[in-house]
Amino acid sequence: QQQVKQSPQSLIVQKGGISIINCAYENTAFDYFPWYQQFPGKGPALLIAIRPDVSEKKEGRFTISFNKSAKQFSLHIMDSQPGDSATYFCAANSPGGGADGLTFGKGTHLIIQP
Amino acid sequence: DAGITQSPRHKVTETGTPVTLRCHQTENHRYMYWYRQDPGHGLRLIHYSYGVKDTDKGEVSDGYSVSRSKTEDFLLTLESATSSQTSVYFCAISEGDRDDEKLFFGSGTQLSVL
Numbered sequence: 001q002q003q004v005k006q007s008p009q010s011l012i013v014q015k016g017g018i019s020i021i022n023c024a025y026e027n028t029a030f031d032y033f034p035w036y037q038q039f040p041g042k043g044p045a046l047l048i049a050i051r052p053d054v055s056e057k058k059e060g061r062f063t064i065s066f067n068k069s070a071k072q073f074s075l076h077i078m079d080s081q082p083g084d085s086a087t088y089f090c091a092a093n094s095p096g097g098g099a100d101g102l103t104f105g106k107g108t109h110l111i112i113q114p
Numbered sequence: 115d116a117g118i119t120q121s122p123r124h125k126v127t128e129t130g131t132p133v134t135l136r137c138h139q140t141e142n143h144r145y146m147y148w149y150r151q152d153p154g155h156g157l158r159l160i161h162y163s164y165g166v167k168d169t170d171k172g173e174v175s176d177g178y179s180v181s182r183s184k185t186e187d188f189l190l191t192l193e194s195a196t197s198s199q200t201s202v203y204f205c206a207i208s209e210g211d212r213d214d215e216k217l218f219f220g221s222g223t224q225l226s227v228l
Binding site: 006032034036041042043044045046049089093101102104105106107 | 158159
């Protein structure tokens with residue numbers, strides 16, 4: 001049972017463009033939605049996160065959009081740069097579940113072409 | 115990297131042999147986790163620990179055991195390695211109390227079981 005569905009699996013974007021990665025979830029009890037960024041040979045690193053009481057969160061060029069009624073959330077990377085090329089994972093967590101309650105999407109391999 | 119060291123970084127072993135991976139942290143965090151990462155599956159939780167000698171199973175715990183005799187060390191053991199356990203293994207810690215879902219990952223161990 002895949003609780004968090006992530007798409008696309010891979011994405012190629014031109015430098016300066018907008019990269020968009022989407023995730024959908026089923027469990028309405030989820031109340032924390034982080035995104036992790038992973039470079040080759042490294043572990044994932046927390047990039048940005050949102051809770052369902054807001055519809056959008058922005059940090060620099062990275063924005064999470066959250067649609068509670070549709071049970072969907074997405075990561076937008078504005079003015080995408082070659083240094084943004086990485087694998088991105090969305091995740092969702094249950095209330096009070098701690099990180100052992102964290103469910104990850106399968107990941108999106110993003111390539112930004114110069 | 116939150117003071118997390120994984121060893122070894124790479125290992126090749128044969129089917130049926132025991133393998134132990136080590137995760138060492140320097141900052142006395144209570145919660146530690148072992149994940150495996152596989153193409154098409156994302157990150158999946160194997161086991162986690164919430165204190166010395168306190169551990170619990172994750173999503174994909176079959177074939178794995180863990181031990182935590184000291185706060186700083188969390189060991190993952192494959193009692194009899196199988197080819198299906200070829201993967202990249204990540205250790206992670208979460209800072210703060212149980213409700214802090216922010217994970218910090220080590221750099222991973224690439225394990226190949228031939």
